[in-house]
Amino acid sequence: MSNTSLVSSIVNHLCQLSLHQNDLPASQLLSEEKRLSRIHEALEQLKYFENAEHIDITIAAHGLISLHTGDINQQPSPTTVATYLRNLFPNTLQIMDKKNADQKVRTMMAPWTYGNAEFLQLEIDTLFKQEWLLAGHISSLKENGSFITFHALGERVIIVKGNDGVIRGFHNVCRHRGSRLARTEQGTFRKSIVCPFHGWTYNLDGSLKNIPAEDSFKKINKQQYGLVSVDMEIWHGFVFFRFSGDGPTVAQQLAPVEAHIAPYRFEEMIPATKMNRETVPVNWKTIHDIDNEGYHVPIGHPGLHDLFGREYYDEKIKGLSCSFGHVQEKLSRNWSVARYQNLLPHFDHLPDNKQRLWFYVGLFPNLVFEAHPDGAEFYMTLPVSTDRTLYISQSFTLPKSNRQSKAAAYLSRRINRQVGFEDASYVGWIQEGLTSSVFPESTLSSIESGVSDFHQQIQKRIPVGSFDTSPSKGSMQAINKILLS
Ligand code: FES
Numbered sequence: 001m002s003n004t005s006l007v008s009s010i011v012n013h014l015c016q017l018s019l020h021q022n023d024l025p026a027s028q029l030l031s032e033e034k035r036l037s038r039i040h041e042a043l044e045q046l047k048y049f050e051n052a053e054h055i056d057i058t059i060a061a062h063g064l065i066s067l068h069t070g071d072i073n074q075q076p077s078p079t080t081v082a083t084y085l086r087n088l089f090p091n092t093l094q095i096m097d098k099k100n101a102d103q104k105v106r107t108m109m110a111p112w113t114y115g116n117a118e119f120l121q122l123e124i125d126t127l128f129k130q131e132w133l134l135a136g137h138i139s140s141l142k143e144n145g146s147f148i149t150f151h152a153l154g155e156r157v158i159i160v161k162g163n164d165g166v167i168r169g170f171h172n173v174c175r176h177r178g179s180r181l182a183r184t185e186q187g188t189f190r191k192s193i194v195c196p197f198h199g200w201t202y203n204l205d206g207s208l209k210n211i212p213a214e215d216s217f218k219k220i221n222k223q224q225y226g227l228v229s230v231d232m233e234i235w236h237g238f239v240f241f242r243f244s245g246d247g248p249t250v251a252q253q254l255a256p257v258e259a260h261i262a263p264y265r266f267e268e269m270i271p272a273t274k275m276n277r278e279t280v281p282v283n284w285k286t287i288h289d290i291d292n293e294g295y296h297v298p299i300g301h302p303g304l305h306d307l308f309g310r311e312y313y314d315e316k317i318k319g320l321s322c323s324f325g326h327v328q329e330k331l332s333r334n335w336s337v338a339r340y341q342n343l344l345p346h347f348d349h350l351p352d353n354k355q356r357l358w359f360y361v362g363l364f365p366n367l368v369f370e371a372h373p374d375g376a377e378f379y380m381t382l383p384v385s386t387d388r389t390l391y392i393s394q395s396f397t398l399p400k401s402n403r404q405s406k407a408a409a410y411l412s413r414r415i416n417r418q419v420g421f422e423d424a425s426y427v428g429w430i431q432e433g434l435t436s437s438v439f440p441e442s443t444l445s446s447i448e449s450g451v452s453d454f455h456q457q458i459q460k461r462i463p464v465g466s467f468d469t470s471p472s473k474g475s476m477q478a479i480n481k482i483l484l485s
């Protein structure tokens with residue numbers, strides 16, 4: 001029996017026990033003592049599910065059996081009993097209501113999911129710690145010994161190219177006392193990784209090579225103290241890692257857009273900008289609430305709208321959120337946009353239908369790739385707290401581009417920078433609205449279906465996200481577990 005149906009049967013059982021017993025056949029009559037002890041037992045279980053230490057079971061049991069006092073011939077109705085239980089165990093009963101209503105999924109999650117630290121922890125544990133995260137691009141890992149790092153979500157990771165040319169990922173945490181191993185965001189190790197604290201030394205494949213004053217440690221088996229690895233995947237030159245989880249690979253997830261992506265040659269690209277890392281004062285979801293719909297483009301991004309005209313649309317390709325924008329010939333009044341429209345050269349490596357196309361694809365939960373004829377870029381979000389998010393982005397171009405493509409790439413970055421400024425305002429204003437008492441919760445047009453898809457994907461993984469109000473403090477994990485069972 002699943003936990004939820006167990007809870008449900010406990011409540012039904014309590015309804016039966018609390019009813020006046022005069023009408024029951026003799027075979028079903030219980031002694032008062034037995035009845036009370038069964039009520040106690042059931043209430044104890046509900047208390048366990050509710051995680052509610054403050055409830056006194058004896059008082060709760062007396063309350064339950066006295067619901068029919070006053071008129072001994074009047075039975076308390078199951079509704080009265082259920083209302084009584086609902087007051088005592090709101091979260092547990094809310095779960096049952098949800099299950100009974102076939103676990104209704106909300107179009108958009110309620111505003112409480114943006115400001116609740118326990119919910120954020122579930123998002124981190126369930127989404128970020130179990131999905132592929134982007135660490136960088138292979139262009140930063142050319143030589144053996146070169147490394148890049150990732151530092152977010154309370155974790156540190158190092159991606160390093162071994163002496164055998166293999167790229168591996170490890171926790172950037174020394175096995176001795178937990179110091180970070182790489183001091184900088186990226187760089188090159190000579191032949192091994194030397195911990196800056198006491199000098200434990202690791203080979204580039206993560207194995208432990210040397211411990212200074214090894215004799216001073218009691219019987220240490222060096223083979224057991226290699227760096228702790230993380231799963232790795234390289235997709236079109238982009239380096240991904242995963243802390244845990246066994247879901248599909250990045251390549252499998254992005255297979256539906258493989259034909260759209262392949263011609264751009266991401267794997268050959270080089271950075272056009274440094275990796276930009278900034279912490280923004282919003283919940284991570286608000287950023288994707290904006291980028292998951294193109295309804296705001298005509299008004300919210302006048303320059304971008306001029307670039308594409310009506311030739312912009314969002315499309316779901318086998319579950320992936322994609323957008324297509326075709327650069328129109330009619331020149332914009334915006335300087336950067338008009339220059340870009342004017343000088344966009346022919347790109348020999350691209351088919352005709354991509355010569356003037358901007359293509360966007362999102363990888364759930366936190367990453368967006370953007371491909372232009374003149375280059376590519378990505379941006380991703382990593383939660384820091386409920387109202388702070390690490391926003392990381394970088395632009396790339398193909399090496400040996402001619403002057404015209406370089407100028408086009410410069411202009412496309414300029415256009416995107418303006419779009420970024422505009423979006424930052426909208427994201428901030430949505431964030432502000434979330435704490436308002438009149439925040440509109442699900443007024444979405446069909447053009448904004450990407451927003452509800454994003455919210456529903458989260459609710460699928462974290463079903464407690466479908467609650468209208470937040471469960472009481474301390475109960476979130478347990479409730480979510482019950483819902484998943
Ligand atoms: S923490 Fe790394 S050598 Fe001590």
Ligand SMILES: [Fe+2]
Nearest residue numbers: 290291301423
């Ligand atoms: Fe936008």
